Amino acid sequence: MIAIIDYGVGNLFSVEKAFHYLGADAVITSDAENIKRAEKIVLPGVGAFGDCMKNLEATGLIPTMKEELANGKKLLGICVGLQILFDGSEESPGAKGLGLIHGMVRRINAPKLKVPHMGWNSLKIKEPRQSLDLFAGLGDTPFVYFVHSYHAVPDDKSVITSTTEYGETLTASVALGNIQATQFHPEKSGDVGLSIIKNFVEAA
Numbered sequence: 001m002i003a004i005i006d007y008g009v010g011n012l013f014s015v016e017k018a019f020h021y022l023g024a025d026a027v028i029t030s031d032a033e034n035i036k037r038a039e040k041i042v043l044p045g046v047g048a049f050g051d052c053m054k055n056l057e058a059t060g061l062i063p064t065m066k067e068e069l070a071n072g073k074k075l076l077g078i079c080v081g082l083q084i085l086f087d088g089s090e091e092s093p094g095a096k097g098l099g100l101i102h103g104m105v106r107r108i109n110a111p112k113l114k115v116p117h118m119g120w121n122s123l124k125i126k127e128p129r130q131s132l133d134l135f136a137g138l139g140d141t142p143f144v145y146f147v148h149s150y151h152a153v154p155d156d157k158s159v160i161t162s163t164t165e166y167g168e169t170l171t172a173s174v175a176l177g178n179i180q181a182t183q184f185h186p187e188k189s190g191d192v193g194l195s196i197i198k199n200f201v202e203a204a
Contacts, residue, residue, distance in 0.1 A: 002026040002201070003038035005065070007056045010044030011187065015078065018187040018194060024201045032064040040200070041065065041073060043181075045080030049105060049150070050092025052080050062098065069100065069178060074132065076200050077181030082174065083152060085181055091150050101176050103154035110167020116149040123162040123172050123184075130161060130175045132203045134182070134196045144172075144182075144189040144196075151183055 004015055006028045019026035019042075026042070027034060035041060043065075045052045056062060069075055077085050086097045089105035097105075108115050122141045129135065135142065151170040154160060161180075162172040173182045180200065186193035 004042040006030040041075045043081035049089035050095035082181035144184040
């Protein structure tokens with residue numbers, strides 16, 4: 001079973017639908033016992049960084065999540081689900097993130113372009129690829145769907161697994177150990193997105 005964490009934010013049903021389309025046993029849940037039983041965890045998120053953290057804290061699930069991750073369980077963060085893995089965000093000064101990956105989330109600096117960055121854009125996959133390669137079989141510049149005004153700036157740039165260009169070079173995905181996360185929405189990214197989710201589902 002794959003646990004899709006329900007904390008009142010995120011495009012939960014679209015995410016669940018994508019997993020079900022691939023034949024995966026995915027469940028939307030806010031139950032700590034389900035997260036403990038699950039083989040993998042998905043952390044979606046939309047909206048403001050501070051609101052997402054406030055809602056997640058209110059569920060009481062953070063200690064369970066961190067314990068399961070410490071035990072090696074794989075996690076896929078999506079959109080703001082990527083951002084809250086970091087220490088904090090310019091969007092919500094004073095709100096602390098999960099601190100699982102060190103760094104800050106910064107506003108996109110694209111003075112000649114419209115922010116939010118919304119729509120399809122190509123990825124530049126970083127080499128060498130991770131042992132859990134979300135982009136396996138996709139080539140070097142697949143197109144995916146973004147909706148965001150902020151992006152993560154990790155302290156350790158080696159955790160960045162792909163970037164995209166929009167006024168500046170933006171972090172499109174990160175990985176650290178058993179944690180993988182995408183700033184873009186794989187569940188809205190057509191066949192490419194389904195391939196990314198399939199790679200996560202099938203990862204040993």
